Structures are given as C-alpha cells and as structure tokens.
Amino acid sequence: MQVSIGVAVNPEHGSHAPELIRNAEAAMHEAKRSGRATWRTYAPGFTSAANSRLALEARLRRALRQGLFELHYQPLVNLEDGKVIGAEALVRLPRDGGSEVGPSEFIPLLEDTGLILPLGAWVQREVCRQGRQWLDEGKAIEVLAVNLSATEIRSGHVQGQLRDILAETGFPPDRLELEVTESGLMSRGSQAVEFLRSLKSLGIKLALDDFGTGYSSLAYLRRFPVDKLKIDRSFIRYVPDETGDMQLVATIVAMARGFGLRVQAEGVETEAQRLFLKKLGCDLWQGYLCSPPLPAAAFADRFLSSTGLRMRMRRDISTMQAKAGYTERQLSPVIDNLMRIAAFFAPFWTDPTKINNTYLCTR
Ligand code: C2E
Ligand code: CA
Ligand code: CA
DSSP states (O other): OOEEOOOOOOOOOOOHHHHHHHHHHHHHHHHHHHTSEEEEOOTHHHHHHHHHHHHHHHHHHHHHEEETTTTEEEEEEEEEEETTEEEEEEEEEEOOOSSSHHHHHHHHHHHTTTTOOOOOOOOHHHHHHHHHHHHHTBBOOOOEEOOOOOOHHSOOOOHHHHHHHHHHHHHGGGGGEEEEEEEHHHTTGGGGGHHHHHHHHHEEEEEEEEETOOOHHHHHHHHHSSSEEEEHHHHHTTTTOOOOHHHHHHHHHHHHHHHEEEEEOOOOOOHHHHHHHHTTTTEEOSTTTTOOEEEEEHHHHHOOHHHHHHHHHHHHHHHHHHHHHHHHHHHHHHHHHHHOOOOOHHHHOOOGGGGGTTTTTOO
16 A cells, blocks of 8 residues: 655645645545655645646536546557558547546546546456457457556455456457556555466456556566556667667566466557567567557547458459359469459558558558
C-alpha cells in the first residue's frame, strides 16, 4: 500500500475545520498527482486543480451512467509480412462539449474513485462483443488486446468477470489478450503469479505492457506466465538517434527470445524505427506509422479482410469458370493474385491519402 499525505495548517491555510479539511484534501490529491507515496503542503493553486478534478470526475460519472465512452482500435502489425493481425482497444471519452481529455489523464482518476471497475467491465464486454461480431462477419481477427489497470488487478474480480463475459459473448478466449503492467502486478504482491495463472486457465493470452519502465526483473519474467512483452513507446521514440535506447530495445528483444516470448513495439512513427525493429527480429509493432487508434467501423473498414468476401468472390469466379470450361487448378493462382491485388488497393478506393502507409500494414 502507498500513502499520499496532504497538509493544511491553521491559520495560513484556513480559519475553520471544513476549509482546512478541503485544503488538506486538495494537497493530498496534488501528492497523488506527483507520483503518490509522497506529501504536499497546501498552496492556493491546488484549489483550482482540485476544482478541475471534481469537474472531470462529474463528467466521467455522467459518461459512465449514460454509456458515452467509446473504444478505438489501433492495428497490431506483423513485422515479417506487414499483415494486420488484430488491435489494441483504447478507451476514449467523447468531448461532449468539454475539452479533449485522454486516458492518461482520466484513467488515474477513474482508479482513485473506483469507477475503473465498471468501466473496465464495460471495455472487456464491448471488446468481446465486437470481436465476436467481426468473426461472425468473416473478418480475420487473431487478437484483440485490452488494458487492465492496477485497481482491477487488485480487485480480485477480473477472472470471474472475464469467464462470464467470454461465455456470454462467445468470443474465443485465445484471441483475447490482456495487457498488464509490472507495477500493476506488484499490487498483488506474492499472489501475482497465481493471479496470472488463473487468467491463463481461461485460455486467454497475457502481455506485459510498458516493459522496461518498471521493475523489469529477470526473476519475475521467468516466473510470470506471459506470452508477450510490449516495449514501451519511450524507448522507441529516439530510435535511431539514441544508441542507448537502441541497445536497450535490442536487449529486450533478445531477452524475449531467450524466454520464448513474443515481442511487440509500440509508438512506431517512422520507417527507420520499423526497419530497425525488423532487423532485430521483433515480432509485432503498432504506431502512427500504420495508423492511430480508430473507431471500430473505420478500423474494420480499413484493416479487416473479410473471408466472407473472399468466399463470395470464389463462388462467383467458380460460376464463371464452369461457363468458360477452365479447371479449379488452372484458375487457383489467378484467384489468389486477384484477391491480393483487391486487398492491397481496397483502402485507396475510398481514400487515396492512405497510399503512404498502407504498403507497411496491409489487410
Ligand atoms: P498504453 O497501454 O501504453 O497504450 C499506448 C498509447 O500509445 C495509446 O495512448 C496510443 O494511442 C499511443 N500510441 C500508439 N502509437 C503511438 C505513436 O506512434 N505515437 C504516439 N505519440 N502515441 C502512440 P492512449 O490511447 O492515449 O492511452 C494512454 C494510456 O491509457 C494507455 O497506454 C493505457 O495505459 C491507458 N488506457 C487506455 N485505454 C485503457 C483501457 O481501456 N483500460 C485501462 N485500464 N487503461 C487504458
Ligand atoms: Ca497497452
Ligand atoms: Ca506504453
């Protein structure tokens, strides 16, 4: 457990108890914002910060009550062949008249207030529902990744909740990946391994998120039953200019190999970064070079190939072939090439600006 302390002193910071308590609370939130496990003495600027926090909290509660949160999906790309194999789901708070607030800002507040528990449950259910729908539409989805916060890990509800959601939605467990951080796992102390095993028993995949920013202990890595390491964006940012970061990335990839884990880089924005990772033998990447996170429909439209479409095309071509008298064997390579060409050019039919990055990550 970590303790954050706020201090308000009479008479400088208030002349009566309610005012002192309010200001001590504002100072305590400032201590939390400064990284927790510390203390702050009240200063007048803290009041406006506390007011903004209250306003944001009210907005988050309303969004949760009215079902206003949205999920965006960022493609995960195979480095070997450039194929999009799935997506990471990232939650978004619609502006709804207010200012733009990203999850890095509102997730900590949701954690402080406990609201992350109902939001997390909604995220998991919505991802599994969406994934099932895409599979039913014949779209190829190998993996959908969901972030799990420290509060959810601590709560003890995740395993049962996920078991129910998977049963309800019919999404195949081996296509769901949970992203957990080492610091999140530390909140379970000695039970972290047992917690991960209980998730694995559901058949789902596990990824260690933000790898390299926390404890990154080899002993943990050996004991944690995870499938994948995700290299944090902060290490990719200065590739290929920072030799230190490049060595660190190379070490993480080698380490993942040594432990038999897959490895994925996030925050890939340049072709130089992608090529560097490819040379290292990194398995997967995500980043603006391919696409930012997109609303579900836009993501599916742009990145999910439809085996339904493939089957329809094959059926139409078979009818044509019967009429023309060619055999299946003669036409098969032609059909495959037609499908490849159609998949490659499909995004440009609706948006020619996509030509810059689509060759790196295709459907
Ligand atoms: P994360 O899990 O490390 O997610 C990756 C973040 O990097 C996302 O930020 C994504 O939009 C951003 N990103 C991806 N590629 C690039 C790139 O090429 N350049 C740059 N500059 N950024 C890139 P986002 O969506 O703002 O999310 C921030 C954090 O909020 C996430 O970090 C995650 O910790 C948390 N978060 C988001 N959605 C959820 C959720 O549903 N549940 C929980 N518990 N946490 C979430
Ligand atoms: Ca993540
Ligand atoms: Ca990260």
